[in-house]
Amino acid sequence: MDLRNTWDQWPDANGRFGEFGGRYVAETLMPLILDLEREYRAAKQDPAFKAEMDDLWAHYVGRPSPLYFAERLTEHFGGAKIYFKRDELNHTGAHKINNCLGQVLLARRMGKKRIIAETGAGQHGVATATICARFGLDCVVFMGETDVERQKPNVFRMRLLGAQIVPVSSGTGTLKDAMNEALRDWVTNVEDTFYCIGTAAGPHPYPEMVRDFQSIIGKEARAQILEREGRLPDAVMACIGGGSNAIGLFHPFIEDEGVRLIGVEAAGHGIETGEHAAALNGGKPGILHGNRTYLLQTDDGQIIDAHSISAGLDYPGIGPEHAFLRDMGRAEYLSCTDQEALDAFQLCTRLEGIIPALEPSHAIARVGEVAKELGKDGLLILNMCGRGDKDVFSVAKALGVDV
Amino acid sequence: MGRERIEAAFARAKGESRAALVTYLMAGDPSLEESFKALCALRDNGADIIELGAPFTDPMADGPAIQRAGLRALANGTKLTDVLALAARFRKDDQTTPLILMGYANPIHSMGYEAFAKAAAEVGIDGTIIVDLPPEEDAGLREIYRPLGLSVIRLATPTTDEARAAKVADGASGFIYFVAVTGVTGAGSADPAAIAGKVAMVRRVSGLPVCVGFGVKNGAQAAEMAKIADGVVVGSAFVEKAQDAHETGKFETAAPAMGELAGELRRALAGVAKG
Numbered sequence: 282m283d284l285r286n287t288w289d290q291w292p293d294a295n296g297r298f299g300e301f302g303g304r305y306v307a308e309t310l311m312p313l314i315l316d317l318e319r320e321y322r323a324a325k326q327d328p329a330f331k332a333e334m335d336d337l338w339a340h341y342v343g344r345p346s347p348l349y350f351a352e353r354l355t356e357h358f359g360g361a362k363i364y365f366k367r368d369e370l371n372h373t374g375a376h377k378i379n380n381c382l383g384q385v386l387l388a389r390r391m392g393k394k395r396i397i398a399e400t401g402a403g404q405h406g407v408a409t410a411t412i413c414a415r416f417g418l419d420c421v422v423f424m425g426e427t428d429v430e431r432q433k434p435n436v437f438r439m440r441l442l443g444a445q446i447v448p449v450s451s452g453t454g455t456l457k458d459a460m461n462e463a464l465r466d467w468v469t470n471v472e473d474t475f476y477c478i479g480t481a482a483g484p485h486p487y488p489e490m491v492r493d494f495q496s497i498i499g500k501e502a503r504a505q506i507l508e509r510e511g512r513l514p515d516a517v518m519a520c521i522g523g524g525s526n527a528i529g530l531f532h533p534f535i536e537d538e539g540v541r542l543i544g545v546e547a548a549g550h551g552i553e554t555g556e557h558a559a560a561l562n563g564g565k566p567g568i569l570h571g572n573r574t575y576l577l578q579t580d581d582g583q584i585i586d587a588h589s590i591s592a593g594l595d596y597p598g599i600g601p602e603h604a605f606l607r608d609m610g611r612a613e614y615l616s617c618t619d620q621e622a623l624d625a626f627q628l629c630t631r632l633e634g635i636i637p638a639l640e641p642s643h644a645i646a647r648v649g650e651v652a653k654e655l656g657k658d659g660l661l662i663l664n665m666c667g668r669g670d671k672d673v674f675s676v677a678k679a680l681g682v683d684v
Numbered sequence: 685m686g687r688e689r690i691e692a693a694f695a696r697a698k699g700e701s702r703a704a705l706v707t708y709l710m711a712g713d714p715s716l717e718e719s720f721k722a723l724c725a726l727r728d729n730g731a732d733i734i735e736l737g738a739p740f741t742d743p744m745a746d747g748p749a750i751q752r753a754g755l756r757a758l759a760n761g762t763k764l765t766d767v768l769a770l771a772a773r774f775r776k777d778d779q780t781t782p783l784i785l786m787g788y789a790n791p792i793h794s795m796g797y798e799a800f801a802k803a804a805a806e807v808g809i810d811g812t813i814i815v816d817l818p819p820e821e822d823a824g825l826r827e828i829y830r831p832l833g834l835s836v837i838r839l840a841t842p843t844t845d846e847a848r849a850a851k852v853a854d855g856a857s858g859f860i861y862f863v864a865v866t867g868v869t870g871a872g873s874a875d876p877a878a879i880a881g882k883v884a885m886v887r888r889v890s891g892l893p894v895c896v897g898f899g900v901k902n903g904a905q906a907a908e909m910a911k912i913a914d915g916v917v918v919g920s921a922f923v924e925k926a927q928d929a930h931e932t933g934k935f936e937t938a939a940p941a942m943g944e945l946a947g948e949l950r951r952a953l954a955g956v957a958k959g
Binding site: 305306308309310311452458464465468470471568573576580581582584 | 740741742743744745747751755758763764765788789790791792793794795815816817818820821838839840841842843844845848852863866868871
């Protein structure tokens with residue numbers, strides 16, 4: 282069977298993308314995620330739900346985001362024309378809000394009054410707190426203790442927005458532990474709570490739901506490039522942590538076989554050092570946080586902490602649909618070290634006057650090679666999924682500059 | 685032996701007109717040697733069934749006590765193969781007490797379902813409770829277990845309705861573990877009156893003994909729970925004994941303290957006559 286021609290069937294009725302995905306949760310949560318799936322199916326069919334989304338996307342988030350020709354970066358590399366999909370211009374400065382808006386509207390529809398979320402860098406937390414403020418919902422954000430310390434401006438932002446921040450010290454106090462703690466909260470507060478997961482991972486239907494909400498990126502980009510260039514791109518590129526911005530960009534192009542889908546994972550200090558966040562390039566399939574996917578783990582099946590200079594990519598797993606795309610060969614997954622991302626961060630800032638977040642800097646670091654490979658007649662789109670304001674302090678520190 | 689050993693344990697408790705005592709300990713906490721002594725102490729003081737915890741880095745359904753126990757066990761280098769070896773050592777001299785391996789899917793998935801199941805059956809494990817393998821996800825393991833006689837023990841919770849109970853019961857054997865509170869292990873205690881109806885429903889739908897756990901810490905609470913359940917599960921309270929031993933550095937105190945608690949619980953259960 283050629284899976285590529287039947288893309289609409291994924292995930293299947295059991296929430297699986299081939300061998301990946303599924304619903305690996307404690308029994309207490311099973312009725313909740315089955316209910317969530319039913320409610321999501323109903324919302325998907327409801328024109329009123331879509332109309333509300335569209336209205337807020339246009340007037341609150343600021344969509345569609347522009348498709349920008351990065352002329353000087355293109356000249357610099359001397360290869361294919363490079364376009365940026367400008368999702369960093371969204372309200373709150375990243376693609377995260379696309380998904381939060383969808384999930385919180387769904388929560389309201391389900392009559393839930395309390396929203397919980399996990400966050401690493403704080404972008405998903407800020408986006409969730411923002412939408413909760415807009416709709417007057419209680420918001421509780423779980424954040425690893427070390428991240429609370431590293432991301433003080435975002436912590437303050439969330440508090441200003443009325444969210445309660447719960448620093449997580451269990452386990453190793455990182456994003457994966459924040460997710461564990463959010464799941465523990467959800468198991469405890471089953472009646473009134475909606476868990477707003479920030480990436481295209483977790484138990485079914487989250488990977489599908491997050492993908493659908495983020496697919497606005499790829500749908501817009503596809504229409505915009507057809508209008509600007511009169512043809513589809515040769516490649517689309519995005520950075521990958523859990524993979525929500527990447528799947529959002531990729532998905533509308535999956536059935537366009539001529540379009541290469543290229544994800545870039547965080548190689549941290551280098552995959553060979555073991556200190557990285559590249560689950561596809563340096564992990565193996567396992568079960569964590571409700572889904573079967575590629576994970577960083579020991580030979581005994583214990584989860585290994587990820588490392589990346591970018592807190593948004595610092596996660597030991599990856600969304601199950603990426604695992605599926607990789608194994609069938611439909612998408613390619615490259616990687617980029619902390620240092621390469623820092624260099625790309627500076628290059629983009631100087632050449633384009635756009636300060637990228639450290640996350641998309643990983644994709645920018647690989648874009649030159651891909652552009653050269655495609656040649657001057659080539660065309661590619663890179664998702665600028667977040668802006669770098671949040672990262673200026675950590676970049677300064679990495680460059681040895683005292684701010 | 686597998687499910688038959690579990691069935692025999694419930695039959696014995698029933699013969700004595702009392703609820704069964706199900707105890708939990710984390711393998712490798714405070715050490716594998718002390719865990720072996722603790723297994724013996726639990727058995728000697730009246731535990732009918734023992735759940736042997738296998739540590740995992742990310743125990744999403746556990747409260748702080750069992751989370752920390754798992755991290756201590758991992759820090760001691762405890763691997764899934766060590767947990768199996770511990771079971772084998774206990775089984776050498778004890779053919780009666782059922783051992784249930786309790787943990788999370790990934791270490792078992794990493795070992796391979798088939799390799800794990802064969803090893804588990806060989807060392808005398810009788811069944812497993814894998815917290816993050818709901819009925820929707822355990823089909824592969826269930827097929828492998830069947831010829832080996834291993835029990836798939838499933839969880840039911842206050843969120844389980846009758847339709848869901850049927851799904852939980854399908855393919856389950858040994859007993860159903862009823863989680864008394866929505867929450868993590870070791871969290872607040874449940875009111876037996878509030879869950880009595882659900883427990884009875886799960887028993888009727890499954891045709892299996894129903895053991896109630898989560899939030900049961902002492903003899904008085906166990907006795908209350910025994911009125912509505914076929915068995916009472918106590919976990920975090922035992923794990924806290926291992927934690928005390930770890931904190932004082934006197935590892936040898938863990939097994940006696942756990943034995944003492946088992947004795948208290950067993951006496952409490954003996955005081956509640958079951959029909």
